Amino acid sequence: MNSPSPSVDTPESRTELGIDYATFLSCVHCGLCTASCPTYKETLDENDSPRGRIYLMRSVADKRIELTEPIRRHLELCLDCRACETACPSGVEYGKLIEPFRNRMLPAPRDVFHRWILWKLFPNARRLERALLPARWASSLGLLSFVRATGLWKLLPRRLGRLVTLLPPLRKHPRLPSRVEAVGERRATVALFTGCVADALFRDVHWATLRVLQANGCDVIVPKNQACCGAIHYHSSQEEEARTLADQNVSAFADLDVDAVVVNVAGCGAMLKEYGHAWPEDGAGKRAQLAQKVRDVNEFLDELGWVAPLGRLPLQVTYHDACHLAHAQGVREAPRRLLERIPGLCIVPLDESDTCCGAAGSYNLTQTEMADRLARRKLQNILRTGARTVVSANAGCTLQILRQATLEGIRLRVVHPVQLLQESLEAAQQ
Amino acid sequence: MASTSDTTVPARILSTLQKIVGNRHVLSSRSERLVYECDGFTLEKNTPDVVVFPRTTEEIAQIVRLCHEHGVPVLPRGAGTSLAGGGLPVGGGVLVVLTRMKDILEIHPDDRYAVVEPGCVNVWLSLALRGTGLHYAPDPSSQGACTIGGNVATNSGGPHTLKYGVTVNHVLAVEVVLADGEVVVLGSPAEDTPGLDLLGAMVGSEGTLGIVTKVWVRLTPDPQGYRTMLAIFDSVDDATTAISRIIGAGIIPAALEMMDQGIIEAVEAAFQFGFPLDAGAVLLIEVDGLEAGLDRQQQDVTQLCRDCRAREVRVAADARERMRLWKCRKEAFGAIGRLSPSYCTQDGVVPRTQLPEILRRIRETGEKYRLRIVNVFHAGDGNIHPILLFDERDSDQVDRVLRASHEILSACLELGGSVTGEHGIGVEKIGFMDQMFSSSDLEAMHALRQAFNPRGLLSPGKLLPTAGACGIEQRHPGRRAAL
Numbered sequence: 001m002n003s004p005s006p007s008v009d010t011p012e013s014r015t016e017l018g019i020d021y022a023t024f025l026s027c028v029h030c031g032l033c034t035a036s037c038p039t040y041k042e043t044l045d046e047n048d049s050p051r052g053r054i055y056l057m058r059s060v061a062d063k064r065i066e067l068t069e070p071i072r073r074h075l076e077l078c079l080d081c082r083a084c085e086t087a088c089p090s091g092v093e094y095g096k097l098i099e100p101f102r103n104r105m106l107p108a109p110r111d112v113f114h115r116w117i118l119w120k121l122f123p124n125a126r127r128l129e130r131a132l133l134p135a136r137w138a139s140s141l142g143l144l145s146f147v148r149a150t151g152l153w154k155l156l157p158r159r160l161g162r163l164v165t166l167l168p169p170l171r172k173h174p175r176l177p178s179r180v181e182a183v184g185e186r187r188a189t190v191a192l193f194t195g196c197v198a199d200a201l202f203r204d205v206h207w208a209t210l211r212v213l214q215a216n217g218c219d220v221i222v223p224k225n226q227a228c229c230g231a232i233h234y235h236s237s238q239e240e241e242a243r244t245l246a247d248q249n250v251s252a253f254a255d256l257d258v259d260a261v262v263v264n265v266a267g268c269g270a271m272l273k274e275y276g277h278a279w280p281e282d283g284a285g286k287r288a289q290l291a292q293k294v295r296d297v298n299e300f301l302d303e304l305g306w307v308a309p310l311g312r313l314p315l316q317v318t319y320h321d322a323c324h325l326a327h328a329q330g331v332r333e334a335p336r337r338l339l340e341r342i343p344g345l346c347i348v349p350l351d352e353s354d355t356c357c358g359a360a361g362s363y364n365l366t367q368t369e370m371a372d373r374l375a376r377r378k379l380q381n382i383l384r385t386g387a388r389t390v391v392s393a394n395a396g397c398t399l400q401i402l403r404q405a406t407l408e409g410i411r412l413r414v415v416h417p418v419q420l421l422q423e424s425l426e427a428a429q430q
Numbered sequence: 431m432a433s434t435s436d437t438t439v440p441a442r443i444l445s446t447l448q449k450i451v452g453n454r455h456v457l458s459s460r461s462e463r464l465v466y467e468c469d470g471f472t473l474e475k476n477t478p479d480v481v482v483f484p485r486t487t488e489e490i491a492q493i494v495r496l497c498h499e500h501g502v503p504v505l506p507r508g509a510g511t512s513l514a515g516g517g518l519p520v521g522g523g524v525l526v527v528l529t530r531m532k533d534i535l536e537i538h539p540d541d542r543y544a545v546v547e548p549g550c551v552n553v554w555l556s557l558a559l560r561g562t563g564l565h566y567a568p569d570p571s572s573q574g575a576c577t578i579g580g581n582v583a584t585n586s587g588g589p590h591t592l593k594y595g596v597t598v599n600h601v602l603a604v605e606v607v608l609a610d611g612e613v614v615v616l617g618s619p620a621e622d623t624p625g626l627d628l629l630g631a632m633v634g635s636e637g638t639l640g641i642v643t644k645v646w647v648r649l650t651p652d653p654q655g656y657r658t659m660l661a662i663f664d665s666v667d668d669a670t671t672a673i674s675r676i677i678g679a680g681i682i683p684a685a686l687e688m689m690d691q692g693i694i695e696a697v698e699a700a701f702q703f704g705f706p707l708d709a710g711a712v713l714l715i716e717v718d719g720l721e722a723g724l725d726r727q728q729q730d731v732t733q734l735c736r737d738c739r740a741r742e743v744r745v746a747a748d749a750r751e752r753m754r755l756w757k758c759r760k761e762a763f764g765a766i767g768r769l770s771p772s773y774c775t776q777d778g779v780v781p782r783t784q785l786p787e788i789l790r791r792i793r794e795t796g797e798k799y800r801l802r803i804v805n806v807f808h809a810g811d812g813n814i815h816p817i818l819l820f821d822e823r824d825s826d827q828v829d830r831v832l833r834a835s836h837e838i839l840s841a842c843l844e845l846g847g848s849v850t851g852e853h854g855i856g857v858e859k860i861g862f863m864d865q866m867f868s869s870s871d872l873e874a875m876h877a878l879r880q881a882f883n884p885r886g887l888l889s890p891g892k893l894l895p896t897a898g899a900c901g902i903e904q905r906h907p908g909r910r911a912a913l
C-alpha cells in the first residue's frame with residue numbers, strides 16, 4: 001500500500017517541485033480556510049482541507065512523510081477551485097502550490113480516455129463537432145434522453161458513459177462570423193475567445209455574447225486561428241501541450257488592435273489570465289500581454305457600462321458563482337449587477353453559491369464520487385431557492401448542474417447571464 | 431488493516447474503535463495523522479496515536495469508556511483554530527474530532543434558542559438564522575471556521591461581546607460525555623435552573639471536564655439599526671482616553687475596536703479604504719439598538735471623541751460601507767503579511783483605564799528588544815492583541831520575540847489584568863497560571879477537575895499546570911494570525 005515517493009531532496013526539491021518554498025511559509029496555519037473548502041465540507045477530514053493539503057505537500061517536500069497512496073488521494077481529491085484563496089486572509093496562493101506539485105509529483109494519467117478524448121479530441125473544436133455529430137442526431141431523435149433515462153449509458157465504458165450523461169441538448173447553430181459591427185456609436189473594439197468544448201456545445205452562448213456586445217456599442221472580432229485555452233492539459237500535467245496552445249493563442253490575438261479579449265467561459269478566462277506566469281520561460285512577455293487584455297464578458301460589460309435598452313423578463317432565477325469566475329478571477333458582483341438591470345427579473349440568493357458544483361474542469365470525469373456528492377449538494381441548494389432557472393457563467397458548471405437535474409428527473413433551465421441579457425434585449429425590441 | 435496501523439495504540443483498542451465508528455472514520459497511518467499534530471498554535475507538535483471521527487453522542491461515550499478502561503488519553507478537537515495549542519495531543523492517545531457532528535438540530539424562534547451539534551461552524555448557525563430576525567451573538571474573528579463546541583470549550587468572545595457578552599452568556603445547556611463515558615445534560619433551555627452552576631464550570635474548561643456533544647444556545651434579536659463610526663486620532667493616548675470616556679459616560683457600544691498606525695498602514699495597503707496614513711490611531715465604534723435612540727448616541731460618541739482631540743469622526747454611510755469597515759477590521763491580521771514575513775500575536779487583558787499604560791509599556795518593550803510591534807484589539811473590554819513582527823529565519827529575532835511576549839504578558843498581570851482575553855490557556859500559557867492565581871485558587875480548580883476527570887485522561891496537560899511541570903519550553907514563537 002505504501003508506494004514510495006519519487007525522491008525529493010531539499011533544498012533542490014524546492015525547485016524540482018516547482019514550488020517556491022516561501023509560499024509554504026506564507027501559510028500561518030490559522031485554519032480559517034477549512035470551512036470554505038468543498039471537499040472538507042463533505043469529508044470533514046483535515047487531510048481534505050486546504051490547510052491540511054498545504055501541510056501534506058510541505059511535509060512531502062521536507063521528507064517528513066512519503067507520498068503514500070492515501071496522501072496521493074487527498075491531494076488528487078482537491079478540485080483546484082480556489083475557494084481557499086478567497087477565504088485566506090493571509091493571501092496564501094494555494095494554486096501556486098497544488099498545481100506545480102501535481103504536475104511534478106502525481107503521475108499524469110495515461111489511460112485511453114485521457115490521451116484520446118480529453119487531450120486530443122476536446123481541444124479541437126472542429127474535431128469535437130464532427131465527433132458529436134452522431135450525438136446531435138441522436139439528440140434530435142430523442143435518443144440521448146432515452147439512453148440517459150434508461151440508464152443505458154452505464155453500459156458504455158465508464159468515463160464515456162459519464163460523458164454522455166453530461167451532454168446538453170445539442171442543436172445546430174450557424175458558425176460565427178469573423179466580425180460584427182457595433183450597433184450605434186462605437187464604444188470599443190474587442191476580440192471574442194471561443195474555445196473548444198464551448199464552441200461545439202454552447203455556440204448559442206457565443207451568439208448571445210456577440211449580440212449583447214454589439215448592442216452596447218462594440219465591434220467584435222472573432223479570430224479564426226485561435227486555439228483551446230489549454231486548461232484541460234495544464235490541469236492534468238500536460239504543461240508542454242498547454243504552452244503550445246497558449247502560444248497559438250498569442251499569435252491569434254496579440255497583434256489585434258483591440259481594447260479587450262472577451263471570454264464567456266470562466267474556466268478559459270481564468271487560464272488565459274494565467275498565461276503571464278504559468279510558464280516563466282521564453283515568450284512569457286507576449287503571453288503576459290495577452291493575459292492583461294483578457295476580460296470575462298460580465299466583467300467587461302460591467303466596466304464598459306451597459307447602455308442598451310432592456311425589456312421585461314418576469315422570471316425567478318438564482319445565480320451560481322463559478323469557481324473560476326468568483327475565486328480565480330474575483331468576479332462576483334459584475335454578473336449580479338448586470339442581471340439586476342433586467343426589469344422583472346427576481347434573483348433569489350443561493351446558499352453556498354460559491355461552493356464548487358463538482359465540475360472543476362475534467363474532475364467530474366476523474367473523481368466521480370466526490371463530483372457526484374458536490375453536484376447533489378449544489379442541486380439541493382438550488383431547489384431550496386424555488387427558482388427553476390439557474391444562471392451560470394461557466395460551461396462546465398452548466399453541464400454539471402444540468403446532468404444532476406436530469407439524473408434526478410428535475411426540469412431545470414441553466415443559462416449564461418448573456419443569454420438572459422439577450423432575451424431582455426429582444427423583449428425591448430418587441 | 432495491519433498495513434496502515436503504524437500507531438502505538440494497542441491493536442485491540444484500534445479494532446474496537448473501528449467497530450464503533452466504522453473503518454472509514456478512523457485514521458491510523460502516520461502520514462494521515464500528521465495534519466493533526468498541531469492547530470493554530472504551531473510551536474509544539476505531537477501526533478495523536480489515532481484519530482476518530484464519531485457521528486453520535488453514543489459513539490463518543492463508547493470511545494471514552496474504552497479509553498477509560500485502557501488508560502489511554504482522549505482529546506476532543508473542533509476545527510483546530512485554537513491559538514493556544516488546545517488541540518495539541520500532549521500525551522498522544524485518541525483524538526476525537528467532532529467535525530462530523532455538525533448539524534443544526536432545532537431552531538425555536540419563539541423561545542429564542544437553537545440546538546446544535548458541537549461540530550457546527552459558528553457562521554453556519556448565523557446563516558441558518560437569516561430572515562428570522564434573530565442571531566447568535568458571539569462572533570469570534572474566526573467564526574467562519576471555528577466550531578460552536580470549540581467556542582463553548584474556550585468561552586470565546588469577539589468584537590460584539592463588549593455589549594452582548596461572551597459564549598457563557600449565550601449557552602443555555604450542554605450535553606456532555608464525562609470522563610468515564612457517562613452522558614449528562616447540564617443546564618436547561620429554560621432560564622435560571624436552580625442548583626450548582628455546573629454549566630458555568632463546563633464552559634471554558636477547554637475539554638478537561640468532558641466532551642461537549644450538544645449545545646442549546648440562546649438567540650438574540652437583531653438590533654433595529656446600527657451606527658458605525660470611525661474616529662481618527664493623532665496619538666494612541668488620545669484614542670485610549672476616548673475609550674475610557676465613552677464607557678465612562680455610560681454608553682455601551684456594540685463594538686469598540688482600536689487599530690494603531692502600523693495596522694492602518696497594512697490595512698490601507700490591502701483594502702484601500704481611505705484611512706489616513708499619518709494618524710496615530712483609529713477607533714472603530716459601533717452602536718446599535720432601537721433606531722430612535724441611535725442618532726443621539728452617535729452625536730454623544732462623536733462629541734466625546736472630539737473632546738479627546740479626535741481629528742475627524744466619520745460615519746459609515748450605508749450597509750455596504752459598514753461591511754467594508756468590518757472587513758478591514760476582521761481581516762486586519764491577514765494584511766500584516768504585507769509588513770513582515772512572520773508575526774506573533776499575543777492576547778492579554780488589562781483594565782480599560784490601564785490601556786494607555788500597557789500601550790506605553792508595549793512600545794518600550796518593542797524599543798528594548800528592537801522589534802516592531804503593532805496593535806489592533808477589542809479596546810472596549812481592554813483585550814489587547816499586540817502583534818510582534820519578525821523574521822522566523824533569524825533565530826536571534828525569534829528569541830527576542832519570545833522574551834518580549836513574556837514581558838508584555840507579565841505587564842498585563844502587573845496592571846491587574848490577565849494573560850488571555852479569549853484565546854484560552856491551552857498549553858501555551860499554562861506557565862502563567864501560577865502567576866495569575868494563588869495556590870489555593872489552583873487547588874480549588876484541581877479539585878474540580880479531579881471530580882470530573884479523576885484519572886486525568888481527558889485533555890491531559892491542558893489549562894491547569896501539573897505539579898512540578900510549568901508548561902512547555904518555548905523555543906519558537908508561532909507565526910500566528912489572530913485577533
Ligand SMILES: Cc1cc2nc3c(=O)[nH]c(=O)nc-3n(C[C@H](O)[C@H](O)[C@H](O)COP(=O)(O)OP(=O)(O)OC[C@H]3O[C@@H](n4cnc5c(N)ncnc54)[C@H](O)[C@@H]3O)c2cc1C
Nearest residue numbers: 508509510511512516571577579580583586587637642852
Ligand atoms: C484568525 C483567528 C482569529 C481568532 N479570533 C478569535 C476571537 O475573536 N475570539 C476568540 O475567542 N477566539 C478567537 N480565536 C481562537 C479560536 O478560534 C477559538 O478559541 C475557537 O473557539 C476554537 O474553536 P475550534 O472549533 O477551532 O476548536 P479547537 O481549536 O479544535 O479546540 C479548542 C479547544 O476546545 C476543545 N474542544 C473543542 N471541541 C470541544 C468539544 N466539543 N467538547 C470539549 N472540548 C472541546 C479542544 O480540546 C481545545 O482545547 C481565533 C483564532 C484564529 C485562528
Ligand code: SF4
Nearest residue numbers: 027028030031033088
Ligand atoms: S491557507 Fe491561509 S487561511 Fe488556510 S491555514 Fe493557511 S494561512 Fe490560514
Ligand code: SF4
Nearest residue numbers: 037078079081082084
Ligand atoms: S482548491 Fe478548492 S478543493 Fe482544493 S483545497 Fe482549495 S478549497 Fe479545497
